[in-house]
Amino acid sequence: MSTTSPASGAPAAPRIPEAVHRRRWAILAVLMLSLLIVVLDNSILNVAVKTIASPAPTGLGATQSELEWAINAYTLVFAGLLFTSGLLGDRLGRKKILLFGITVFGLGSVLAAFSNSPDQLIAFRALMGLGGAFVMPATLAVLMNVFEREEQPKAIGIWAGGVGLAIAIGPITGGVLLQHFWWGSVFLVNVPVVIIALIAMVVLVPDSRDPNPGKLDPVGVLLSVVGLVLLVYGIIHGGELADFTDPTVLATILGGVAVLVGFVLYEKRCDHPAIDIGYFKKPAFSAAVVAIALTFFALMGVTFFSVFYMQSVRGYSALESGLLILPLAAAQMIFAPRARLVVDRFGARAVCTAGLVLVAVGLAAFGLFDATTPIWVMEVVFFLQGAGMAHIMPPVTVSIMQSLPREKAGSGSAVNNTFRQVGGALGVAVLGSLLSTVYRGDIEGHLGAVPEGARKAAGESIEATLGIAERMGPAGKALIGPADDAFIHAMHVTAYASAGVALLGALVVLLFLPGKPPAGPSPRAQDRPTEAARR
Numbered sequence: 001m002s003t004t005s006p007a008s009g010a011p012a013a014p015r016i017p018e019a020v021h022r023r024r025w026a027i028l029a030v031l032m033l034s035l036l037i038v039v040l041d042n043s044i045l046n047v048a049v050k051t052i053a054s055p056a057p058t059g060l061g062a063t064q065s066e067l068e069w070a071i072n073a074y075t076l077v078f079a080g081l082l083f084t085s086g087l088l089g090d091r092l093g094r095k096k097i098l099l100f101g102i103t104v105f106g107l108g109s110v111l112a113a114f115s116n117s118p119d120q121l122i123a124f125r126a127l128m129g130l131g132g133a134f135v136m137p138a139t140l141a142v143l144m145n146v147f148e149r150e151e152q153p154k155a156i157g158i159w160a161g162g163v164g165l166a167i168a169i170g171p172i173t174g175g176v177l178l179q180h181f182w183w184g185s186v187f188l189v190n191v192p193v194v195i196i197a198l199i200a201m202v203v204l205v206p207d208s209r210d211p212n213p214g215k216l217d218p219v220g221v222l223l224s225v226v227g228l229v230l231l232v233y234g235i236i237h238g239g240e241l242a243d244f245t246d247p248t249v250l251a252t253i254l255g256g257v258a259v260l261v262g263f264v265l266y267e268k269r270c271d272h273p274a275i276d277i278g279y280f281k282k283p284a285f286s287a288a289v290v291a292i293a294l295t296f297f298a299l300m301g302v303t304f305f306s307v308f309y310m311q312s313v314r315g316y317s318a319l320e321s322g323l324l325i326l327p328l329a330a331a332q333m334i335f336a337p338r339a340r341l342v343v344d345r346f347g348a349r350a351v352c353t354a355g356l357v358l359v360a361v362g363l364a365a366f367g368l369f370d371a372t373t374p375i376w377v378m379e380v381v382f383f384l385q386g387a388g389m390a391h392i393m394p395p396v397t398v399s400i401m402q403s404l405p406r407e408k409a410g411s412g413s414a415v416n417n418t419f420r421q422v423g424g425a426l427g428v429a430v431l432g433s434l435l436s437t438v439y440r441g442d443i444e445g446h447l448g449a450v451p452e453g454a455r456k457a458a459g460e461s462i463e464a465t466l467g468i469a470e471r472m473g474p475a476g477k478a479l480i481g482p483a484d485d486a487f488i489h490a491m492h493v494t495a496y497a498s499a500g501v502a503l504l505g506a507l508v509v510l511l512f513l514p515g516k517p518p519a520g521p522s523p524r525a526q527d528r529p530t531e532a533a534r535r
Contacts, residue, residue, distance in 0.1 A: 023204055024146045028155055030200040031139040032162040034102055037193045038132045039166035040173065041109070044186045045071060047174030047322065051183045052121070059183055066118035072236045073122045077129030079421040080229035084221050086137040086414025087275075094141045095207035099198065101134025106194030113184035140413035144401050145208040152402065153340035157394040161336035165329050172326075175319025220273060223263035231256030232422060235429045244433065275415070285403040287512035288396040289415060291352060293423030294505030295392055298363060298498045299385075300427035305435055305491045306366070312462045313371055313484050327379045331386025339394040348395040349515040356506035358388030363502055366495035371484055399513065427501075435494045436461060442486035446479060462487040 049067045052059045062070065089097040108128035115121040140159065147155045177185040234252030238244040244253075267273040280286045310321040343351050362385035369378065397416055404412040443465060465483040469476030 024151075024155075027146050027204050027206075028143060028158060030197060030204055031142055032159065033193065033197045033200070034098065034135050035139045035159070035162055036166045037190045037197070038105065038135050039163055040170040041128065041132075041187070041190060044170045044174035044177075044189075047171045048178060048183050048186045051178055052118075060115065060118050060121060062118040062121070066122065069122045070118065070125050073126040074129035074132070075421070075425055076229060076232055076236065077126045078133045079232045079418065079425060080225050081130065081133035082137060082418045082421060083224045083228065083275075083414045085134040086141065086412075086417075087221065088134075089138050089141055090209060093207045093209045094138045094145070095201065095205050097134050098138040098142065098205065099201055101131045101138060102194055102197055102201070103131070104128075105131030105135060106191055106198075107131075109187045109190040109194070113187040115184070136417050137413040140397070140401065140416065142205060142208065144413075146206065149402065153343065153394065153398045154337060156397050156401070157337040157339050157390075160339075160393040160397065161333045161390065163332075163393070165333055169322075169329065171322025172319060173322075175317065175322050179319065220263060220267055220270060220275075223259055223266060227256050227259035227263055228418065228422070229256070230259060232425050235422075235425050238429055238433065244430070279404060282403050283512045284399045284514050287508055288399040288403075289419045291356070291392065291396050291505050291509050291513070292400075292416065293419040293426075294501055294508065295356065295359065295389070296420050296423040297427035297430075298359065298502040298505070299389070300424045300431070305431075305494055308462055308487065309366075309369070309491055312466060313487055324375070324378065325382060327383040328386035328389075331383045332390045335387050335390035336394055339391050340398075342391065343395050343398075347515045348399055349509060349513045351391050352395050352509045352513060353506050355388040355391035356502050356509060359385055359392070360499040360502035360506065362388065363495050364499035367492040367499075369491070370488055396509075396513075427498075431494050431498060434497055435490045438490035438493045439486050442489055443483060446482040446486075 049070075052070070053062050053067055055061045085097060085101070105128055108124050108131055112121055112124035112128060115124060140156075143155055143159060144152060173189065174186050177189060230252055234249055234254075234256055237252060238246065238249040241249060243249065264277055267275060267277050280289075306325075307321060310316045310324060316324065339351065362381045365377075365381045400416045401412050439462065447465075462483050465479055469479040469483070472479075
């Protein structure tokens with residue numbers, strides 16, 4: 001950070017121009033607006049899948065497989081290009097990458113809204129994933145280049161709180177839109193926000209890049225894309241089949257891992273690597289990225305099964321289910337911007353460990369829920385989980401971003417988001433498969449009255465069982481109780497598995513994340529420019 005030696009005692013030369021420093025909070029608001037629509041869109045789509053599955057003109061008549069790919073096409077492209085987009089931002093300019101990404105995302109939203117078939121929707125969702133991959137890393141990279149080091153933890157806390165807000169208001173927004181408009185409105189709602197964000201970016205956001213990016217590393221970039229796409233596709237496919245031992249799943253996942261191992265080996269030997277693998281030797285960096293991956297692995301599990309618990313077992317509508325998740329968002333919005341104060345007092349290791357333990361407790365609490373658990377208990381659990389997340393994401397993100405030079409902010413942000421995305425995809429696939437397997441084992445003995453041709457489909461999920469029960473008329477009512485019981489048991493098993501993963505993350509953080517630095521002159525104080533120096 002500093003252009004003078006810390007030993008000299010002289011104030012560091014300012015890294016942020018005064019004109020940019022004055023409008024830094026307005027810039028953060030623009031970045032959060034961009035981030036909001038990218039995160040919000042995925043949670044909105046989860047609410048709309050039932051409507052899209054309806055026959056035209058209500059929906060597109062999409063099959064279960066087509067609905068899954070409408071979600072997975074976005075995830076696949078998004079995860080595969082995150083790392084590449086971060087590198088391009090460092091090289092070409094983060095503002096340019098951000099403008100490109102938000103424009104492509106907006107265009108994909110319009111096209112998705114007016115899709116005439118499930119295949120078109122899948123293709124346009126992939127286009128939205130392309131845009132989103134260029135938006136998310138750029139927002140964090142720009143943030144690191146408009147805030148001085150001592151204000152970065154506060155700004156990242158607000159940024160992380162914005163992610164929690166988007167996750168929670170997505171289902172609410174989707175529910176309101178579907179009550180009044182057609183299914184395409186869940187995508188078209190992005191367009192006015194995109195237009196506002198583009199105008200604000202042009203006016204407010206400064207450009208920044210790595211002044212010495214070095215030579216291009218096309219081989220490393222290609223290996224990263226191929227490896228990530230193969231890995232994420234294998235994870236998604238394994239989740240669809242609920243079988244990670246299937247030869248096609250194993251071949252794809254192992255192929256992805258092999259390519260990524262080749263990527264690491266190539267980068268270690270390359271004289272102009274896309275990313276310096278040496279950063280992973282820093283405990284603050286490597287422990288933080290592992291903590292992010294494990295946290296999102298665990299959290300995606302509860303996000304996955306809680307929706308079915310609230311809607312299929314408890315009978316709440318999509319809008320009501322969205323409202324019930326608000327405590328999780330509220331806790332993140334309250335605590336995430338203030339997490340830096342707790343970290344300053346107790347250290348990142350203690351705070352992140354406590355946060356992961358709190359998330360694990362919240363996940364394990366779902367193992368005690370049944371069909372009559374008071375709703376206020378679930379609201380308290382959601383609030384505790386949000387509070388735990390609020391004390392994990394800001395400190396580990398700060399740890400990752402401040403482990404790298406400011407010039408490499410795009411690369412750091414890309415690594416942060418890639419591990420989060422892969423961890424989340426793996427969580428949905430693995431924990432979703434566990435949920436399906438346990439449910440199928442419990443419900444199969446109760447499907448004797450179901451026509452033989454529909455028996456296999458009826459055992460796939462609680463939604464499938466209840467759908468066939470409804471078509472069977474009065475004879476199907478006998479399936480409702482066993483379906484609820486089978487799902488609750490499957491949810492308990494999955495909740496305990498999720499809690500175990502969160503505790504593993506807590507152990508990693510406790511062992512490897514650096515603790516509170518010794519008292520003495522703070523690097524932040526040395527980096528802080530005086531007002532006179534800034535001018």
